[in-house]
Amino acid sequence: MPLFEFRCSCGHIFEKLCRSSDNMNPECPKCGAASEKIISSFSVGRSAPATGCGMGEALPGGG
Ligand SMILES: [Zn+2]
Numbered sequence: 001m002p003l004f005e006f007r008c009s010c011g012h013i014f015e016k017l018c019r020s021s022d023n024m025n026p027e028c029p030k031c032g033a034a035s036e037k038i039i040s041s042f043s044v045g046r047s048a049p050a051t052g053c054g055m056g057e058a059l060p061g062g063g
Contacts, residue, residue, distance in 0.1 A: 006035040013038070 007013045008028035014035070016026050025034045 005038040007038050008033055008035040 002018060003015050004018050005013060005015050006026060008031060010028060010031045010033060012028055012030040014029055018024065025036060027033065028035050
């Protein structure tokens with residue numbers, strides 16, 4: 001499940017797992033008010049290696 005970041009009007013920022021990429025506004029765990037989704041930015045002064053990227057890669061084995 002993709003992890004989204006939300007920000008409440010009170011200023012509290014929290015993450016939440018969403019099943020589908022729908023525009024939802026979960027309640028703030030701090031005050032209980034409706035929050036807004038934040039557009040997370042990955043490229044923040046981070047150099048990626050020459051190898052390919054591994055987003056949402058499942059680990060082998062396990063059960
Ligand atoms: Zn709040």
